[in-house]
Amino acid sequence: MDVLKKVPVKEQNPKVRATNFDEVCYGYNFDEAKQEASRCLQCKNPKCVAGCPVSINIPGFIKEIGNGNMEAAFQEISKYSALPAVCGRVCPQETQCEQRCIRGIKGEPVSIGKLERFAADWARENKIEPKKPHATNGRKVAVIGAGPSGLTCAGDLAKLGYEVTIFEALHEPGGVLVYGIPEFRLPKNTVVKAEIENVKALGVKIETNVIIGKSITIDELIEEEGFEAVFIGSGAGLPKFMGIPGENANGVFSANEYLTRSNLMKAFDDSYDTPIIAGRKVAVVGGGNVAMDAARTALRLGADVTIVYRRSEAELPARAEEVHHAKEEGIKLQTLTNPKEILVNENGWVCGMRCVKMELGEPDETGRKKPIEKKGSEFVLEADTVIMALGTSPNPLISSTTKGLDTNKYRCIIADEENGQTTKMGVFAGGDAVTGSATVILAMGAGKAAAKGIDQYLQNNE
C-alpha cells in the first residue's frame, strides 16, 4: 500500500452508469475502510477538524474505524452531525476537511468523506440508531423546512429535550437532498430516508404539505399554536433565468424543474405519473453542482449533453469529483461560452442556441477573472432542450408574510451567524435562506448554531 495515496474506491463503470440511476460510487468495504483509516496520523492538533463546518471529531471517529469498531465511530460522528451518510457523499471535501489534512501536504489527504460515509452506511445496514434523548421539557419549537439546516436544528433541539415540529411545504422531507441532488449521487430511499428517520427517532415531528406564509404564518404559529421559538430553514429555491430572448420557449427548463421532475417526482421511472421531456440534444447552462446534476440526469435519460459555461474549466464551482465523473460519462464541456439567444421554431420549441465565445479579463470584485465577450465569435449550438442552472435565490414567501423579519438586497434573511437570531424576537434562521445557495454542511452548521441560540433564548425566557 502506498501511504501517500488514498485507498481507491470502487465505482460503477462510466459506460454502464451513463444508462442507469444507480449510485456511481460504491464506497469502501470494511477492510478498505480500516486500511484507509490507518493513513490518519491522529494529529494532536488536527487541522482537518477546523475545515469541517460542524467540527466533527475526525481523528476520533477514524481511530474507531481503524480499530474495527464501527458502531463507536458512528456514535462519535452522530454527536456532531445528523446526516453523515449524506455529507460523506456530497460535501465538497476538497475545500473543507480534506483540504486541511496534514497528509495532503505530501501526497493525498485522508479520504475523510468516504470514511464518514462508510461508518454511517455500516450503522444503517446494521440497524444502529443514534442515542435517544431523555425526557422532553414540554417546550415547543417550530422549524420551517425539512432541508439539511432544518433537520439539523430540529435534531439538536430534540436532543436538548424540546418538542420540535418541522413544517415542510413539499410532500416529502429532505429539501434539496430529495428534490435536487440526483439518485445516482445520493440514493433517496436507502440513504436520505434513513437519516431523516434517525431525526424522527429523536422525537422530531414532521408535518408535510404545510407552506408557511400560506397555510399558516409564523405569527400564527407563535400566537395560536403555542410555539415559543421558530427556526427558518427554507432554503434558496427560487430559480434564476438569464433574461435572453427565447427563454420561455417549449423545451427550456430551470434545473430545479428538470431535477424535481426526475428526483422528487421520479419521472425517470415509468411507473410514476409525472412526465419529463428528456431532450435529445441538451445544453445545460452553468457550471456548479446543479449544472452537473442536471447534465448527468439528462445523459441518463438518453440525451447527448453539452455544458455551456462562461469561464474556464479551472473556475467550475462544482465539486471536483462531479466534474470528473461527468467527463468520464461523456458529457461535453463548452467552456468560455455564453448564450445570447435561444432559437425557437414555428411551433414554439427550442431549435438551437446562439452563443458567443468569452475570454478571461481582469479579476472582478470576487477575485475571479471576469469573462468578456470575444467580438465576432458568435455561433449556433445545436440543441432541442436547454436547462438553465444559473443559481437560485431565497423565496420571499416567508419574509413577505412575517412582520419584522428583515432581509438584505439579495432577499436573504438577516440573521446572526453566531446564534441564528433574526431581526424578529424568537425567530431564528440559517442555511441557504440566510446565505443564498451554499452547501449542505454549511446549512447544517447554521442549523446547529441556531439550535444553541434557541436553547439559550428559551432558557433566558423561562
Add this chain to the structure above:
Amino acid sequence: MADKYNYTIMKKESLADSIYLMDIKAPRVSRHCYPGQFIIVKMDEKGERIPLTICDYDREAGTVTIVFQAIGSSTKRMAEYEAGDAFEDFTGPLGRRSELIDMPRGELKKKRILYVAGGVGTAPVYPQVKWLKQNGYEADCIIGARNKDFVILEDRIKEQVKDLYLCTDDGSYGFHGNVCDCIRDLIENKGKHYDIIVAIGPMIMMKFVCILTKELGIKTIVSMNPVMVDGTGMCGACRLTIGGKIKFACVDGPEFDGHLVNFDEAMKRSQMYKSQEGRAMLRETEGDTHHHPGCECHES
C-alpha cells in the same frame, strides 16, 4: 386507497359528463384559504402534483371543495376515487387571493363586475361571487359551455349573483353563441355597463375575452392555469410573460391583468406535456391512441 392517507374525500358528486366535485378534509387549507387560490393534490406515491382551484370551503367542517374535469391520465385516475377514499397529499392554499378581496371596500362598492365563466372554469367563479354576496356586493355572471350538458353549478351561482346569463355554442341552452358574443350582446343591446370583467375558463376563451374587452376598454382579470410542479415558486415551470416580464403563476398569480398576458406563448407552453402524456395513456389503455387536445369545454 383509503385509511393510510390523511386527506379524506367527504363527498363526491358528478356535475356533468366527466366533471366531478369533491369535498376534501383538509383543515389547515380550509382555515386559511380564500377565493382565487388553488391547491395541489397528489393521489398516492406515484401520482403527480395536480393543481386545482379552490371552489368552496367550509372552515367549520374543515373541508375544501374541488371541481375537476377528467381529461388526461391523472384526472381520469382521480375520477375513480369515491367518498371515503383518501389522497396522500393535499397542499395549500397556494397563489394569491383574488384581487377584488383586497380592494378597499368603498372602491369595490362602486364597481360593476361581470364574471365570465367557461366550462369547468365555472367552478372557481363560485367562491368569488359567493364571497362578494356575503360581503354585500352583487355581480353579474355569464356561464358559457359547449352545450347544455356541460353547464355546471347553474343553481348555486344563480343564488349568489344579480343577473345570470347562459350561453352555449350550439344554442341548446340560453344565448346561442360564445361568451364573447354574449358580452357584446349585454353591452351593445341590453344596456349593461361593467367596470371589471373577471374571466375564468380555457386559455383560448380568456384570450378572446381579453381581445374584446381591450377594444371595449374594460379592465379584465383572468385566472391562468399553466403547467406546474411544486406550486411554491421553486421550479419555474409555471412562468408566463406578463407585460413583457417573467412571472410565476403559482406565486405571482394565478390571477393577472388579462390585457398584459401573452396568451399565445402560454397556450404553446401548456401543450408541452401533451404528447408525452399521450404516450402514458397509450401504455394504460392499450390501442387507444386518442388523446384529448385540451379542455372539453367551450372554446370560444
